[in-house]
Amino acid sequence: MKVTYDDTRDISIRCINKLIDSQLFASLTADEHHFEIQDIIQDEINKVLGIDIDDNFEIKITKMNKYD
Numbered sequence: 001m002k003v004t005y006d007d008t009r010d011i012s013i014r015c016i017n018k019l020i021d022s023q024l025f026a027s028l029t030a031d032e033h034h035f036e037i038q039d040i041i042q043d044e045i046n047k048v049l050g051i052d053i054d055d056n057f058e059i060k061i062t063k064m065n066k067y068d
Contacts, residue, residue, distance in 0.1 A: 001060065001061055001062075002058050002059060002060045002061070003049060003051070003058060003059055003060075003061055004051070004057060004058040005046065005051050005052070005053050005057050005058065008042050008045045008046050008049065008051060009038070009042050011041075011042070011045055012038045012039075012041035012042040012045065013038055015038075015041050016034050016037055016038055016041070
């Protein structure tokens with residue numbers, strides 16, 4: 001299985017939605033776009049995985065845990 005830069009962006013969007021749903025960001029609503037927060041989360045995920053948009057857009061992984 002491979003993980004791409006786009007996948008990590010999708011993960012960061014899911015994180016934002018969970019934070020809003022759990023009311024950890026009381027002032028945020030689901031209708032707002034929170035690109036700065038999303039970018040921070042995605043940057044941290046990408047650092048761990050060694051992914052970047054220019055030189056290493058995707059990586060292959062051997063195991064992926066699914067969390068819903």
